[in-house]
Amino acid sequence: DTEVTQTPKHLVMGMTNKKSLKCEQHMGHRAMYWYKQKAKKPPELMFVYSYEKLSINESVPSRFSPECPNSSLLNLHLHALQPEDSALYLCASSQARTGSGANVLTFGAGSRLTVL
Amino acid sequence: AQKITQTQPGMFVQEKEAVTLDCTYDTSDPSYGLFWYKQPSSGEMIFLIYQGSYDQQNATEGRYSLNFQKARKSANLVISASQLGDSAMYFCAMREGGGGYQKVTFGTGTKLQVIP
Numbered sequence: 001d002t003e004v005t006q007t008p009k010h011l012v013m014g015m016t017n018k019k020s021l022k023c024e025q026h027m028g029h030r031a032m033y034w035y036k037q038k039a040k041k042p043p044e045l046m047f048v049y050s051y052e053k054l055s056i057n058e059s060v061p062s063r064f065s066p067e068c069p070n071s072s073l074l075n076l077h078l079h080a081l082q083p084e085d086s087a088l089y090l091c092a093s094s095q096a097r098t099g100s101g102a103n104v105l106t107f108g109a110g111s112r113l114t115v116l
Numbered sequence: 117a118q119k120i121t122q123t124q125p126g127m128f129v130q131e132k133e134a135v136t137l138d139c140t141y142d143t144s145d146p147s148y149g150l151f152w153y154k155q156p157s158s159g160e161m162i163f164l165i166y167q168g169s170y171d172q173q174n175a176t177e178g179r180y181s182l183n184f185q186k187a188r189k190s191a192n193l194v195i196s197a198s199q200l201g202d203s204a205m206y207f208c209a210m211r212e213g214g215g216g217y218q219k220v221t222f223g224t225g226t227k228l229q230v231i232p
Contacts, residue, residue, distance in 0.1 A: 031217035042207055042222035043161070050217040088159055098216045102149060102168065105218060107161035 004108035006091050012114045021111045023074040023091030031096040032074040037088040050096050081115045088112050120210050120223035127228050129198045137193040137226045139208030149211040150191040156204045203230045
């Protein structure tokens with residue numbers, strides 16, 4: 001079983017809907033990430049939270065709104081999405097230690113989003 | 117500029133044989149880390165192996181080893197004794213900087229198919 005849990009696994013939404021993707025980890029990691037992956041492409045970084053603060057926003061459109069309510073939870077709120085936003089959304093977490101350590105990203109299984 | 121290059125879109129290997137997946141990278145940062153991830157058709161990204169830029173020895177994890185040639189900026193993954201379950205997409209990735217939260221960039225991936 002993966003240690004990063006993402007819900008829902010599949011989501012279909014219309015362009016006027018509001019929905020949320022959820023991610024939870026209990027490994028004590030203090031960095032959490034959202035990646036977007038289109039079919040046959042590598043994952044692309046969207047957001048990074050470090051110690052519950054937004055550290056990186058890779059110029060993501062405002063129709064995607066991240067939230068980190070506590071150190072274990074990460075949400076991605078979706079509103080007024082476009083069909084081209086259909087993709088696999090991957091959540092990951094890692095240690096946030098400074099230095100030259102690995103701080104390996106542990107990924108969830110992803111939420112597959114379809115926008116109609 | 118492409119920071120991580122994987123030149124093999126697809127590879128075939130006979131079961132029980134070894135296979136090398138190529139990865140070259142580009143960075144001017146002296147502190148960086150290199151990762152390999154496996155992504156089966158289910159979508160989850162599975163961490164395989166890590167090499168830090170200051171590590172003197174090549175990393176090994178079971179059947180996986182990383183052939184790190186710093187001067188050539190290459191970090192090839194070697195899988196020994198291939199198994200049918202190794203069929204998946206393989207991504208090389210790089211983290212620049214000295215740790216903390218990880219800004220990880222992925223290559224375009226290599227699809228490996230293991231033939232019985």
